[in-house]
Amino acid sequence: MKKTPESVDVVSMDRRRFLALAGVAALVPGAALSAVTDSIPIARRRMLQLNGYAIDAETPLDALTTYLTPNDLFFVRHHWNPQYPGHKGWSLTVDGEVERPLRLTAQDLRRLPRTTVTCVLQCAGNGRALYNPFVPGVQWKYGAVGNARWTGVRVRDLLEQAGMKPAGRHLHTFGSDRPPVRTPPFHRSVEIEKIMADAIVADEMNGEPLPALHGGPARLVVPGWAGDHWTKWLERLSVASEAQKGFYMETAYRYPKVPGAPGVPVPPAETRPVTELFVKSNVTEAPARARVGAPALLRGFAFSGTPDVGRVEVSDDDGQSWQPADLDPQHDPWAWRLWSFRWSPKAAGRSTLYVRATDGAGAVQPREAAWNPSGYLYNGWHSASIEVDA
Amino acid sequence: MRRGTALSVLALTVAALVASPTDASARRAKKKKAPARSRTAAAASFDPRLPILGTKLAEFPAGPAKAVADQACLACHSVDIVGQQRLTEKQWGAELTKMAGWGADFPADRREELLGYLVKNFGPDAAPWEPVVTRPTGR
Numbered sequence: 001m002k003k004t005p006e007s008v009d010v011v012s013m014d015r016r017r018f019l020a021l022a023g024v025a026a027l028v029p030g031a032a033l034s035a036v037t038d039s040i041p042i043a044r045r046r047m048l049q050l051n052g053y054a055i056d057a058e059t060p061l062d063a064l065t066t067y068l069t070p071n072d073l074f075f076v077r078h079h080w081n082p083q084y085p086g087h088k089g090w091s092l093t094v095d096g097e098v099e100r101p102l103r104l105t106a107q108d109l110r111r112l113p114r115t116t117v118t119c120v121l122q123c124a125g126n127g128r129a130l131y132n133p134f135v136p137g138v139q140w141k142y143g144a145v146g147n148a149r150w151t152g153v154r155v156r157d158l159l160e161q162a163g164m165k166p167a168g169r170h171l172h173t174f175g176s177d178r179p180p181v182r183t184p185p186f187h188r189s190v191e192i193e194k195i196m197a198d199a200i201v202a203d204e205m206n207g208e209p210l211p212a213l214h215g216g217p218a219r220l221v222v223p224g225w226a227g228d229h230w231t232k233w234l235e236r237l238s239v240a241s242e243a244q245k246g247f248y249m250e251t252a253y254r255y256p257k258v259p260g261a262p263g264v265p266v267p268p269a270e271t272r273p274v275t276e277l278f279v280k281s282n283v284t285e286a287p288a289r290a291r292v293g294a295p296a297l298l299r300g301f302a303f304s305g306t307p308d309v310g311r312v313e314v315s316d317d318d319g320q321s322w323q324p325a326d327l328d329p330q331h332d333p334w335a336w337r338l339w340s341f342r343w344s345p346k347a348a349g350r351s352t353l354y355v356r357a358t359d360g361a362g363a364v365q366p367r368e369a370a371w372n373p374s375g376y377l378y379n380g381w382h383s384a385s386i387e388v389d390a
Numbered sequence: 391m392r393r394g395t396a397l398s399v400l401a402l403t404v405a406a407l408v409a410s411p412t413d414a415s416a417r418r419a420k421k422k423k424a425p426a427r428s429r430t431a432a433a434a435s436f437d438p439r440l441p442i443l444g445t446k447l448a449e450f451p452a453g454p455a456k457a458v459a460d461q462a463c464l465a466c467h468s469v470d471i472v473g474q475q476r477l478t479e480k481q482w483g484a485e486l487t488k489m490a491g492w493g494a495d496f497p498a499d500r501r502e503e504l505l506g507y508l509v510k511n512f513g514p515d516a517a518p519w520e521p522v523v524t525r526p527t528g529r
Binding site: 074 | 435436437440443444445446447448465466467468469470471474475476477481485491492493494514519521522523524525526527528
């Protein structure tokens with residue numbers, strides 16, 4: 001544990017680099033992230049701790065009001081207490097079914113062609129607490145999700161540089177976090193088609209060096225796919241002909257091929273890996289009270305693993321009829337889309353307003369999310385309850 | 391005692407990582423004789439009364455099996471993740487079997503006692519669990 005000074009160093013170095021980058025950001029339109037951060041009121045700038053160690057923390061919905069989620073308000077999900085690698089001595093190995101294995105330092109990575117993708121990162125288990133019957137696991141409600149600008153190197157470029165052999169069908173990913181005692185390691189793999197299409201090794205998050213809490217020096221970014229694929233503290237990528245084995249591939253992070261009745265177990269053979277995020281929307285701001293005839297403003301975000309969000313709608317009659325919400329002009333294929341809706345209350349009393357999103361493939365957010373034994377990919381309708389005065 | 395020491399060091403490491411840089415600047419500002427009010431206000435981008443993420447740790451409820459639960463669970467994770475579960479006896483039994491396989495350290499002859507303790511305190515009818523509200527993390 002004498003690594004503490006090194007860990008502190010990571011934070012202070014990030015701070016120094018952030019200050020240097022902030023100067024650059026001021027010159028680049030749309031990159032002034034501190035302004036984004038500052039637009040969230042101080043009273044909302046807080047986190048909800050779901051596990052003191054290993055750290056799991058979600059963002060309160062009322063702090064998820066900006067297109068880019070600030071790094072210090074982005075949800076944190078650690079399987080166990082990681083050994084933060086720091087930048088000194090860190091390297092990324094690319095090996096397996098390749099002609100020329102690579103070993104890249106943080107500096108090497110920064111010299112390669114850079115790319116940026118703005119997209120949602122959502123924990124596969126976000127919303128688990130909303131399933132009934134109860135599902136064991138971290139009881140995430142709404143905020144294990146955020147939208148960020150990830151910058152780094154295309155994995156495709158790394159694999160082309162290494163000379164991937166035709167036998168390569170899966171990319172095995174390894175982080176430097178080591179499990180305690182006999183807990184199985186968090187070893188994962190992603191199909192090579194998805195990797196070659198759009199995965200990146202990111203060492204920057206929202207224009208800052210990727211924070212250690214979020215997997216720095218570098219993590220995998222798999223746009224549109226759940227967070228279990230986004231290996232943190234990345235240290236090795238290995239090309240293989242078969243998918244990785246082990247608890248976190250064969251037991252965890254699996255979803256029923258055909259969801260069954262709530263509470264009923266599903267045999268492993270009838271499950272598939274969790275991959276693309278389901279279409280989903282949430283309300284982040286709504287008044288607790290309103291008056292008949294005076295419009296009330298609701299805001300929120302919507303996203304899908306299938307680009308892009310096509311439509312967000314609000315219903316004030318229990319889903320009988322829907323009115324379109326306004327979509328914010330800012331959008332990227334796998335990013336979330338901020339929406340707003342001006343509601344005119346017609347009668348006094350308590351009203352429940354439901355929101356639902358529809359994605360580019362026409363998938364409509366369902367009223368009830370399909371219960372599944374591990375509580376993944378919750379996407380049932382979210383609502384706001386408003387007391388209307390006459 | 392080694393575990394206690396290790397956990398304290400761990401908590402400090404985590405605190406160092408999640409503490410916002412503005413923490414340090416706020417402390418530095420405090421040391422100066424007369425920090426300008428506006429500067430101090432600008433440095434605080436969160437409510438400083440909130441705890442740093444990972445530093446406010448719950449304890450297991452009192453009971454004869456508390457020490458067994460402490461020993462079995464807390465080497466790898468905080469009480470939070472146990473405290474938020476609402477499991478039946480069958481589900482808690484499955485968790486104990488899984489965790490024992492993964493290295494949870496409890497005597498086999500106290501398994502039933504531990505199971506009863508978990509069901510009593512974190513069964514389906516236990517009161518709702520609330521997360522700890524903390525500061526934002528460091529950048």
